[in-house]
Amino acid sequence: MTDYEQTEPKSVYLAGKIAGNEGTIAGFADELELRGHAVLEKWFEQGRLPRPYLDHREVSEPAATAMINAAIDSDVFVLFPTERVLGAAVELGAALASTAERQEKKVYIVKPAELERQSVFYAHPAVFVVDGLQAIREQEWY
Helix, strand or coil, X not given: CCHHHCCCCCEEEEEECCCCCCCCHHHHHHHHHHCCCEXXXXXXXXXXXXXXXXXXXXXXXXXXXXXXXHHHHCCEEEEECCCCCCHHHHHHHHHHHHCCCCCCCXXXXXXXXXXXXXXXXXXXXXXXXXXXXXXXXXXXXX
């Protein structure tokens, strides 16, 4: 049995943007999948969501619904905040709301050192604020 097989696979939703030199969300998603986890709703794939969003409702509406559902349905939600989180703040709200019925759900905020702006919701009892991807890699579910 490898280390990858020792933990039960989780469904994971990734929101925001990885800051600094820690890589990309797509790269981290690949890493999680190599460990057997399922990354839900890969909004970050190139060319998936044409802009401006309101000019492309035929794509944006189902994408928005799928992203909210994935944030709710995931076992683990990870937010990589930047100064402009925009839609990721909505996804965080959906993930936090889902913890009322799913107390086992893990919600992480991966805080880059340079981020000074915070949300009061980072202090929600279901949230774990960690410094960088290495802290995620050290979690028991990883």
